[in-house]
Amino acid sequence: MTYGETALNQTIDRLLSDHRDLDASADGALDNLDQFHIGGADAVERLIPALALAHGDVVLDIGSGFGGPARQIARRTGNHVVGVDITPAYVDAARDLTDRAGLSDMVRFHAGDIAGLQPDPPFDAALTMHVQMNVRDKTTWFRHIAERLAPGARLVLWEVCQPHRAALPWPMPWSLDGTDSFVVSPDTLLAHVEGAGFTVIEWTNESAWVQDWITRTFASGLPAGPALPMLLDDGYTRVINYATALTNGSLEVWRGCFTKGTG
Ligand SMILES: C[S@@+](CC[C@H](N)C(=O)[O-])C[C@H]1O[C@@H](n2cnc3c(N)ncnc32)[C@H](O)[C@@H]1O
Incomplete structure (x- = not known):
């Protein structure tokens, strides 16, 4: 089962006690560990302006995974962030890391499906990074997101797409064997988001930027210190397979910015 890792908080404890020089509360200290998508913290920086956030x-x-993007947005913007994730062990880890970062008053996490979240008032903006590949019925899922947003709210995406049908090397970061993978082409994904009632502002192929990021990040080998693959079952194989598929063009990364219709 993908996302079946257990005892994540103990693993995080161990990794941090092996690196006592690391101040886990410092901005950026855990960027290699808690950002579960290609592009790391740099990708989140690319998304923040599109959220068009106002004070409050x-x-x-x-x-929301381990909560890296949520904490980064709260730090950069001063806005409160609510994460929702269907994997309870990941939510526990996200809460633990948020406590360590001293951000628990700004960043909260719910375990469960978006359909079970009843915000009052609705959210002012939303993002999702590397999640929809696990969702079979994408239009319904994006509709559930739309229902939880205020009219005119932005939705920002950082997503994996498969431009041509071809066999992928498993395991990948979002699926150990392909049985829970529903990755689609960029055109199909765009149609699902629009079909859920969002209007496109931007839909951009970021694969060249991602390729450059991979080259820059790993130019001198693996980064030192705690890293995401250390938290994941078969983590290094998943990351290497994904980087290979991005490099040979079997997969692409697309960045999107949408607004929820006011009607
Ligand atoms: C590849 S990780 C990305 C995590 C995070 N967005 C990030 O970029 O750091 C995918 C996450 O999506 C969650 N997930 C998968 N399907 C989901 C769904 N239908 N609703 C909410 N979360 C889901 C998984 O539990 C996992 O935490």
């Missing part, structure tokens, strides 16, 4: 706006992060 509350942001929803769907599929």
Whole structure:
């Protein structure tokens, strides 16, 4: 089962006690560990302007994982962020890391499906990064997101797409064997988001930027210190397979910015 890792908080404890020089509360200290998508913290920086946040706006992060993007947005913008994720062990880890960062008053996490979240008032903006590949019925899922947003709210995406049908090397970061993978072409994904009632502002192929990021990040080998693959079952193989598929063009990364219709 993908996302079946257990005892994550103990693993995080061990990794941090092996690196006592690391101040886990410092901005950026855990960027290699808690950002579960290609592009790391740099990708989140690319998304923040598109959220178009005003003072007091509350942001929803769907599929928040270990909470790296949510904490980064709260730090950069001063806005509150609510994460929702279907994997309870990941939500526990996200809460633990948020406590360590001293951000628990700004960043909260819910375990469960977006359909079970009843915000009052609705959220002012939302993002989702590397999640929809696990979702079979994408239009319904994006509709559930739309229903939890205020009219005119932004939705920002950082997503994996498959431009041509071809066999992928498993395991990948979002699926150990392909049985829970529903990755689609960029055109199909765009149609699902629009079909859920969002209007496109931007839909951009970021694969060249991602390729450059991979080259820059790993130019001198693996980064030192705690790293995401150390938290994941078969983590290094998943990351290497994904980087290979991005490099040979079997997969692409697309960045999107949408607004929820006012009607
Ligand atoms: C590849 S990780 C990305 C995590 C995070 N967005 C990030 O970029 O750091 C995918 C996450 O999506 C979550 N997930 C998968 N399907 C989901 C769904 N239907 N609703 C909410 N979360 C989901 C998983 O539990 C996992 O935490």
